[in-house]
Amino acid sequence: MSSRDEILSRLRGAGRVPEALPDVPLFDENLPPALDQFKTALARMGGQWVDAPADGLDAWLAQRFANAKVICSAVPETAGTLQVHTVTDPRSLENVDVGIVRARFAVAETGSVWLSEAEYGVNALGYLAQHLVVLLDPAVILPNLHHAYRQAAFSQARYCALVTGPSATADIEGVLIRGAQGVRTLTVVGMRGDFLGVGGGVA
Amino acid sequence: MANDIFTDKKVDHVKGSRQFIADEPHIAFHDKRLWTLRDLRDKEAHGIAEWEQLRELASAIKSHTLTHLADYLEEFERNATANGVTVHWAKDAAEHNRIVHEILSARGVDTLVKSKSMLTEECNMRPYLQDRGMTVVETDLGERIQQLDDEPPSHIVVPAVHKLAKDVAEVFAETIGTDRSNADPHYLAEGMRQDTRPYFIKAGAGMTGCNFAVAETGTVVTCTNEGNADLSGNVPPLYIASIGIEKLIPKMEHLGVFIRMLSRSALGSPITQYTSHFRAPRAGGESHFILVDNGRSERLAMDDFWYSLKCIRCGACMNTCPVYRRSGGLSYGGVYAGPIGAIINPTFDLKKYSALPFASTLNGSCSNVCPVKINIHEQIYKWRQIVVEQGQVSFVKKESMKLAGKVLADPKRYRAWSSGAGKAMASLPRAFLYNPFNAWGKQRELPEPPGQTFHQWYAANRKPEQET
Numbered sequence: 001m002s003s004r005d006e007i008l009s010r011l012r013g014a015g016r017v018p019e020a021l022p023d024v025p026l027f028d029e030n031l032p033p034a035l036d037q038f039k040t041a042l043a044r045m046g047g048q049w050v051d052a053p054a055d056g057l058d059a060w061l062a063q064r065f066a067n068a069k070v071i072c073s074a075v076p077e078t079a080g081t082l083q084v085h086t087v088t089d090p091r092s093l094e095n096v097d098v099g100i101v102r103a104r105f106a107v108a109e110t111g112s113v114w115l116s117e118a119e120y121g122v123n124a125l126g127y128l129a130q131h132l133v134v135l136l137d138p139a140v141i142l143p144n145l146h147h148a149y150r151q152a153a154f155s156q157a158r159y160c161a162l163v164t165g166p167s168a169t170a171d172i173e174g175v176l177i178r179g180a181q182g183v184r185t186l187t188v189v190g191m192r193g194d195f196l197g198v199g200g201g202v203a
Numbered sequence: 204m205a206n207d208i209f210t211d212k213k214v215d216h217v218k219g220s221r222q223f224i225a226d227e228p229h230i231a232f233h234d235k236r237l238w239t240l241r242d243l244r245d246k247e248a249h250g251i252a253e254w255e256q257l258r259e260l261a262s263a264i265k266s267h268t269l270t271h272l273a274d275y276l277e278e279f280e281r282n283a284t285a286n287g288v289t290v291h292w293a294k295d296a297a298e299h300n301r302i303v304h305e306i307l308s309a310r311g312v313d314t315l316v317k318s319k320s321m322l323t324e325e326c327n328m329r330p331y332l333q334d335r336g337m338t339v340v341e342t343d344l345g346e347r348i349q350q351l352d353d354e355p356p357s358h359i360v361v362p363a364v365h366k367l368a369k370d371v372a373e374v375f376a377e378t379i380g381t382d383r384s385n386a387d388p389h390y391l392a393e394g395m396r397q398d399t400r401p402y403f404i405k406a407g408a409g410m411t412g413c414n415f416a417v418a419e420t421g422t423v424v425t426c427t428n429e430g431n432a433d434l435s436g437n438v439p440p441l442y443i444a445s446i447g448i449e450k451l452i453p454k455m456e457h458l459g460v461f462i463r464m465l466s467r468s469a470l471g472s473p474i475t476q477y478t479s480h481f482r483a484p485r486a487g488g489e490s491h492f493i494l495v496d497n498g499r500s501e502r503l504a505m506d507d508f509w510y511s512l513k514c515i516r517c518g519a520c521m522n523t524c525p526v527y528r529r530s531g532g533l534s535y536g537g538v539y540a541g542p543i544g545a546i547i548n549p550t551f552d553l554k555k556y557s558a559l560p561f562a563s564t565l566n567g568s569c570s571n572v573c574p575v576k577i578n579i580h581e582q583i584y585k586w587r588q589i590v591v592e593q594g595q596v597s598f599v600k601k602e603s604m605k606l607a608g609k610v611l612a613d614p615k616r617y618r619a620w621s622s623g624a625g626k627a628m629a630s631l632p633r634a635f636l637y638n639p640f641n642a643w644g645k646q647r648e649l650p651e652p653p654g655q656t657f658h659q660w661y662a663a664n665r666k667p668e669q670e671t
Contacts, residue, residue: 003496004292007448010500011273016509021267022260024456027253041473088487090438091404109463110474117485123437127430128403145474146459154455155420158286158483159437162462164474167430171345171361172388173368174236181342181396181403182430182477 026146034108034141035190041111042188045165046178052191057135061098064187065131068097074121075102075135077193084121093122099129099183102193103136103163104153109144112164113188116157123159132166132183135191207536208355209327216558219534223365233365234528240361241522243471244572251463260460262576265513268451269503275418275451276494282421286483288490296326299445299495303328303410304335306443306491312337312407316399318425318432319343320412321359321516322445322495325538340402342431344395351378357532357540360469360518365531399431409435411481413446414515415461416492419454422482423492426465426475433479442490444481448499449512461515464574468517502550507585511546513575518543520569520579526562535559542569546582549590557595560586618658625652 001009031037039049053060057078061071072093073080078100087093101120103113113134120126142148154160167182178184207214224230248254268275280290293299299322307315315337317323329339329350341350345362349355352374356362363371368386376383381394403409411432415424423444425432436442452461466475484490503509521527521541532540537548537556545563548556560583563569569579590596596604610620629652655663 002292003294003298007292007294007494007496007500008273008276010496011276011448011503014500014504014509015506016270016503018270019263019266021453022263024260024264024460045472045474045476094400094404112474112478123485124434127433127437144459145463146456149456149459149462154422154480155482157480158485160480160482161433162474162478164476164478166476168428168476169344169392170470171343171348171363172366172371172391173232174239174361174364175368175388177389177392179396180344180392180429180431181399181434 024146026144026150028143028147031143032108034143035138037108037143038106038111038141041109042165043111045111046168047111047165047186047188050187050189052189057189057191060189061100061133065098068131070096071098071100072096072125072129073100074119074125075100075193077102077135077191084125087122087125090122090124090128093124093128096125096129098131098133099125100133101126101135103134103140103188105140105142105148105151106136106188107143107145107148107162108141110162110164112148112162114148114151114153114160115163116153116160118157126161126163127167127182129183131185132163132187134163134186134188135193136188137192138190139192208538211552211555213555214536214558216530216534216536216562219536220530220562223531223534224529229365229367230529230531232367233531236364237358237522237528240469240471241519241572244468244519244522245471247467247471247473251467254464257460257464258574258576261464261515261574262513264452264457264460265575268453269449269509269512272448272451272503275453276448278418279416279421279451280494282419283492284421286421288421288483288492291491291493293493293495293497295497296328296495299323299326299493299497300328300331302493303443303445304332304337306441307332307337307408308335310407310441312441314338314340314402314406315408315410316340316342316402316406316431316435316439317410318412318427318435319346319356319362320410320445321356321538322412322447322497323410324355325497326445326495328445340399340406342399342402342435343427343429344392347395347399348374351375354533355538358518358521359516359539359543365533403434403438406435406439408441408443409437409439410443410445411436413444413450414465415452415458416446416450417453417455417458418451420482422455422480424458424462425479425481426462426477427479428470428476430477433477436479436481437485440488442481442484442488444490444492446492446494448494448496449514461574465515465517468519468572468574498551502547505550508546508550508582510577511543511550511579511582513577514543514547515575516543517574519572519574523568523572525564525566525568530562535562542579542583543577546579546586549586553589553593554595557590557593560584560590561600618656621656622659625654625656628652 071080
């Protein structure tokens with residue numbers, strides 16, 4: 001018998017009495033205003049919120065990341081110095097200083113933004129870059145994770161992540177360090193915009 | 204001690220703890236750090252009105268899934284395969300390791316970057332691959348510290364929590380060449396980042412564990428903070444996930460319940476920095492999922508212990524356990540330490556881990572914080588009974604328990620003993636009290652005996668209604 005069949009037959013022979021699957025409510029009563037809650041949660045997780053820059057995105061980028069040599073863009077709002085659609089091998093993103101993407105939606109409760117291969121262009125952009133800038137339309141912030149996980153986008157993306165602030169660790173004496181293996185900073189810029197992704201829109 | 208995990212040698216938890224206790228700064232920090240995590244967990248839990256309802260839901264979803272596990276595994280396999288993922292089945296650790304090695308060697312991969320996975324620890328995978336010429340790089344900071352120090356993780360969420368920064372400075376100075384005299388955690392973490400990043404570029408394959416596997420979509424979910432799981436899964440061309448079969452949940456919508464509780468229970472943060480969903484290989488990439496049993500199907504058949512399969516590995520039970528906080532994870536001598544280790548490890552090897560169910564005060568705190576409501580302290584108590592029945596208890600413990608049993612079962616004998624013991628304690632020489640046969644005399648001063656027993660006080664001050 002194959003290991004597969006052996007495991008399945010042992011599980012079926014374990015003698016467990018079937019138990020029912022409960023319904024999960026959306027827990028969406030008395031929720032605080034989504035944008036306020038998102039900003040608070042994001043800040044707590046080490047992310048930074050920025051309102052749409054008055055002088056435009058490029059001017060803001062030039063000021064915020066004055067020393068950046070490689071700015072890789074996955075959004076139409078800026079060209080950066082490198083456009084992600086020209087990249088084929090994720091490893092070639094090794095030297096990216098700043099990555100720029102647009103989130104499909106966000107979650108107020110946790111301060112998370114939702115990104116998949118459609119938003120990243122190349123997934124590694126969100127992790128190999130030293131800094132990540134995420135554009136977010138304030139109109140697409142869902143109240144909590146129960147709402148988020150009802151989005152069809154989760155079952156359509158090959159890879160997707162709820163990204164909540166920059167990479168972090170507290171593995172040495174509990175000292176919180178922002179910028180572990182992934183990006184060192186994460187900035188969410190509140191800007192209206194068109195979505196890049198296909199299907200799975202926000203309900 | 205650390206290297207005894209994969210031998211049959213019986214674990215001596217008391218001896219292991221004694222090594223840890225010997226160093227005051229370590230134990231003081233350990234205790235405080237873990238209690239801080241417990242405290243943060245409480246604040247988060249109290250901030251959510253439906254917390255108890257979420258625990259009920261999580262426990263019920265797990266009960267349902269575990270009692271239909273074969274069906275959900277078939278559904279997961281069907282969907283993952285349709286998504287273009289190759290699904291493998293491993294009945295034990297040896298088969299898991301063989302499969303990983305075959306996947307890597309068939310593609311000429313000699314360097315593997317991996318994210319933290321307790322399952323691969325359980326399988327002792329790293330030495331297996333290294334013996335066959337592979338370079339395996341742990342990319343979680345805590346896990347990397349433990350790898351470089353040749354020690355197993357001492358905690359399932361914070362693997363190097365038993366070390367102080369100066370210990371890490373020593374390990375890194377020896378292995379990755381940082382400055383021995385600089386024990387600033389920021390400096391050390393940056394040193395690790397600089398050392399590890401090139402491996403993500405160089406590695407032919409990346410590997411992660413799995414926090415949740417969703418049957419409905421064939422998705423593997425990882426919850427991490429450092430970004431290393433996403434680097435491992437998205438940079439090299441080949442991705443492998445090791446999945447314990449108990450990690451299944453039916454649908455995406457159920458993740459809402461578990462993700463809301465996992466990091467809150469573990470670290471006191473509302474979510475991990477990254478909650479990542481690997482469903483299908485990326486364009487031009489290749490993905491393999493390995494479904495691993497390694498004793499889980501046998502555990503499912505154990506009427507008293509199958510609930511332990513609900514565990515989502517948050518470590519909350521460890522953080523709250525007074526015994527774990529003061530004995531250190533390595534003293535448990537198994538892949539899983541703390542209360543959860545005390546109930547899981549004996550299912551692997553009762554003889555080897557017979558001491559662990561006794562490494563508990565049975566205060567029930569572990570069960571109270573468990574996000575999936577596992578009756579941990581009740582299982583610990585059940586294991587004690589089995590250990591005693593099977594004669595795995597030491598002579599001294601057995602004889603003293605027998606004596607205590609007789610005394611406690613007989614009120615007259617108890618009263619005679621308690622009034623006598625108080626007087627005796629006050630006058631006995633120290634050598635009699637603090638000897639190897641009196642476990643209570645170790646690491647603590649015995650309390651000052653009261654002048655009279657409660658019964659004597661009651662007899663003197665109240666008229667007993669009924670003498671027994």
